[in-house]
Amino acid sequence: MTGNTKNNTGSDPFIEIDNLSKHFGDFVAVDSVNLQIDRGELFSILGGSGCGKTTLLRMMAGFELPTSGRIFIDGVDVTEQAPYHRPVNMMFQSYAIFPHMTVEKNVAYGLEKDRVSKGEIRTRVSEILELVQLTRFSKRKPNQLSGGQRQRVALARALVKRPKVLLLDEPLAALDKKLREYTQFELMNIQDELGITFVVVTHDQEEAMILSSRIAVMDEGRFEQVGPPKEVYEYPSSRFVADFIGTINMFEGTVDAAGDGGISMLSDEAGIPLTGLTEMTMRKGDKICIAVRPEKIFISQHEPENEEDTRLAGVVEDLGYFGNLSLYRIRLRSGKIVQVSAQNRRRSAKRFLEWDDQVFISWHPYSAIVLTK
C-alpha cells in the first residue's frame, strides 16, 4: 500500500470491524466484512445502491444489530451498545434536522442530552456554528435554510459532541455540483482541523476519490478492494472495481505468453496481441482482461512510431466536446468501441478530428491493467 494515509500512527487500529455480517431474512446485506481504520482517517465506503454500505454504517452507529461479528472503537467493544451510548455521531443522508427547532436548538440538542452546563453549551454551539459559517442563521428554523445550509447544520450538530468517529451517509448527494465541489474541500478542512475520524458512505466515486485517505469499494456485502484512492484507481484488483471507479476500456482474451513480469494476451476484440505488466503468475490459455483508462490512450491521425506502444487503428464513431477535454469513441475493426479522452491543449474553433476519420490509438504497456478477477 502506498503511504497516502494521513496521521497514520502505526498503532492499533482506531476502528476495528471483525468478521461483521448482517442478514435480513435470506438476504445477506453485509457478508463477513473485516476492516481496520486508523485514528484521524477520512475513510470512504464506496458502492452502488444495495451493496450494504448503509447497513454497515448503521451497524457502526448502533441502529442495526449485526448478525455476527464485532465492532471495536478505540479498543472498546461497542457491538451491542445502544446508539446513545456510543462515542459516535452520524450525519444522515436526509440530514434529519429537527424541523421544530431552530438551528441553535438543533445543534445544542446533543449537548443537552449529555447534561453539559448551559454556559458551556452556549460557547460550544457558537464555536461550531462559527466553524460551519452559520452564526448568522442560528435563530432560523430549518425550513428557512437552503440545502447547503441545512447540510452544515447537520454537520455542526454531529460535530458539536466531539465524537470519536463521525459517520457520514452520502454527505454531499443532495447538493448541486458547484456547492458539492466547494463543500468537499470544506469537509476535508474541518476534518483536518478537528482530527476526528470520518467514515463516509457514498455512491459517488468522484466524491470518494477527492475526500478520502482510503476507499473501500463494496459490492454485494463484501469489500472488493481497500486502498488509497490512487491505488484503487490505477491498480484496481478486479473488473468490478476497474469499472466502478472511473471509465475504463476492457479487452477480454486469453494468455498467449507469460513471464518476466509481463504477459501477452490474444484478444479478438483488439485484433492484435496486447501486452501488459503483471506480477501475477499466469499460464498460457488463462482467461484474463487488459484494461486501459481513456486518459492513458493517445489519439493521432498518423501511425505512431514508438514500437513499444500498443497501437490500434480505428474510426471515430462519436465525439464530444467538454471544454477542457474532448471525448472520442473509436470503433476498432473488430467492432469494439474504445473511449479516449484528450486534453484540449490548443485554443481552436476547428475540430481536430471529425466523425468517421481514420485514426490510430496507442498506449504504453505500463498503462495497461491486467485483471484476472
Place this chain on the structure above:
Amino acid sequence: MSEGTSSGRDVLWQRATVAIPYIWLLIFFLAPFAIILKISTADPIIGQPPFTPTFDDEGTLLATVDSYKFLLTDKLYGITYLKSVLMAATATMLCLLLGFPMAYGIARAGSAARSILLLLVILPFWISFLLRVYAWMGLLNNYGVINNFLMWLGIIDQPLQLMYTDFAIYIGLVYSYLPFMILPLYATLERMDLDLVDAALDLGARPSQAFRDVTWPLARPGVIAGCLLVFIPAMGEYVIPYLLGGPESLMIGRVLFDEFFVNRDWPLASSVAIILLMLLVVPIVFLQRSQAKDVEGAT
C-alpha cells in the same frame, strides 16, 4: 395576490375556488345558526311553529333573552354542561391514550400490513352507528355477554351493573370515536421522517426522550386534529348517553333533544344549542391558533 402574468380569467377562477368553501359555510352553517339564534330569542307557545315571532305585525321587536336567563338560573343546565365537557374531555384523553400507540404501530408497520390495519380501523363504519351502539347494549346488559361470561368463569356471582352507567357511556364514546383519533394521528406519524428519531438517539437521547423531544412535538398537528374530531361530536353526543347511560348521566345532547321533542320548548332548546356552540368555539379557536403557529415553524 395574483401574479402580473395571470390573466383576468385565472384571477376569476382563483376567486371562485376560494368562494366555494365560504358559500358552503354560509348555506350550511351561518344560515342554520341564524335561524337557531332567532328561535332562541322567542317565547315558547303552543302552536305551529311553537314559538313567538321575532317581530309583531307592527314591526316591534319581540325578542327576549328569557330562555338564556332560565338556562343560567336553573342549576341543572350548568351541571349538565360541565358534565358533558368532563365526559367528552375524558373520552378524548382515553381515545388519545389508546389511539396514539395504535396509530404509531400502523404507521411503522410494513406496507402490506398497514393497509389491512387501516381497513380494520375503518371497518366499523360499514355498520350503522346505531346498530353498533345496540350491540354494546347486548354486551353490557345484566344478562349480556360480558356478565354471562364472567359468571361462567366464576369471577362474579351477581351480574355487574354495567349498563346505564357512566362507564357504559365512556365505552360507547371511546369505541365510536377512536377511529377519528387514529386516522389524523396516523397521517402525521406516517409522514414523519424516521431518521429524526434515529438522529435523536444518535445525539444521546434515550428512546423516551426521543419520543418526548421529537415524535410528540411533530405529531402535535395530528393530536390536535384527532382531539377536535373526538371532543366536538362527543360533547353533543345524544345516542350514546341516551341508550347506554343511566338517568344520572345527563349529557347536553340529551337535554337538547328532550327540550326540543319532549318539552317542545324550542326557544330553550335553541339557546342550549347556542351555548353549546360557544363552549366549543373556545377550544377550537385556541387549538387552531396553536396549530397555525406549528405550521409556521415546521413543514
